Amino acid sequence: IEKTEKITPYCYVLKNSGNNILSASLKMAFNIFKTRQDLKLHAGELESSVEKQNITIRKLKDENHLLKEHITHARMGIELSDSGLIYKQLMENASEAIYIVQDKRLKYANPKTMEITGYTNEELSSRSFIEFIHDDDRELVMENHLKRIKGDFIPHVYQFRIIHKDGTIRWIELNAILFSWGGKPATLNFVTDVTDKKYAEKLITELNHRYEE
Numbered sequence: 001i002e003k004t005e006k007i008t009p010y011c012y013v014l015k016n017s018g019n020n021i022l023s024a025s026l027k028m029a030f031n032i033f034k035t036r037q038d039l040k041l042h043a044g045e046l047e048s049s050v051e052k053q054n055i056t057i058r059k060l061k062d063e064n065h066l067l068k069e070h071i072t073h074a075r076m077g078i079e080l081s082d083s084g085l086i087y088k089q090l091m092e093n094a095s096e097a098i099y100i101v102q103d104k105r106l107k108y109a110n111p112k113t114m115e116i117t118g119y120t121n122e123e124l125s126s127r128s129f130i131e132f133i134h135d136d137d138r139e140l141v142m143e144n145h146l147k148r149i150k151g152d153f154i155p156h157v158y159q160f161r162i163i164h165k166d167g168t169i170r171w172i173e174l175n176a177i178l179f180s181w182g183g184k185p186a187t188l189n190f191v192t193d194v195t196d197k198k199y200a201e202k203l204i205t206e207l208n209h210r211y212e213e
Contacts, residue, residue, distance in 0.1 A: 097172075097193075101145070102186035104128045116172065116193050118165030134161035134169060148178050149185050159194060171198040 091098060097113035099106050106113075106124045114121060117132060124132075133141050137160040147154050157175045164170050175190040 097189075097191035099124075099189050099191070100181065100186055101129050101189060102181060102184060104130065104145075107181070107186065113191065116164075116170065116191065117162060123165075132162050134163055137161050145187065148176060148187055151178065159198075169195075171195045 091110040094110055094112055097110065097116045099109040099113045101107070105127075106129055109121055109124045113124065117124065119132070129145075130138055130142055141160055144154050144158070156177065157173065159171060159173045162170050162172055171194050173192045173194045176187045179186060179188055
C-alpha cells in the first residue's frame with residue numbers, strides 16, 4: 001500500500017487495478033478528505049481570530065479617539081459638549097481667563113475672566129463682547145472675530161486693550177480658536193493679562209531713548 005501511495009498520489013482508483021491499489025486509493029481518499037476538513041476548520045479559526053483582532057483594533061481606535069479628545073479638553077481646562085456642560089472645578093483653577101463667544105456675546109466666562117475685567121458674569125453675558133474693548137482696538141478685534149467665525153486664516157494670538165470696570169486700561173493677550181458649540185460656530189478664547197509686561201516694555205524703551213539722547 002505504501003508503494004502504491006507513492007505512485008498514485010492523486011488517489012485515482014483504476015479499474016481492475018487489484019486490491020492493494022484499491023485499498024491504497026481509498027486510504028488516500030480518506031486522508032485527503034480529513035486534510036481538507038482540517039484545513040477548513042483551521043481556516044475558520046483563522047477567520048474568527050482575524051475578526052476578533054479587527055474588533056479589538058476598532059475598539060482601540062475608538063478608545064484612542066476618545067482619549068485624544070479628553071486630553072485636548074483637559075489641556076484647554078474645560079470639556080465642551082453640545083449641551084454646553086463645563087467642568088467648573090477646572091475652570092475655577094485656571095490661571096487664564098477662558099470664555100466662549102457666540103453670536104457676539106459671552107456664553108460662558110470663568111472666574112479669571114471676571115477678575116481681569118472687573119465685571120460680574122451677568123454683566124459680561126448681557127452685553128456684546130465688543131463693548132468691553134478699548135475704542136481704538138474695537139475695529140481690529142471685531143474684524144478678526146468675524147474672519148475667524150467664517151473660517152478665514154488669521155493669527156491665533158494677538159494683543160489688544162480692554163477697559164476694566166473701574167475705567168483703567170488693561171492689555172491682554174488673546175489666543176482664540178474656532179469650534180462648533182451647540183451646532184453653531186463659536187470661539188474659545190484664552191486670555192492673559194499682560195498689562196505689567198507692556199508698561200515695563202514701554203518704560204525700558206523710554207529709558208533707552210533718554211540714554212541715547
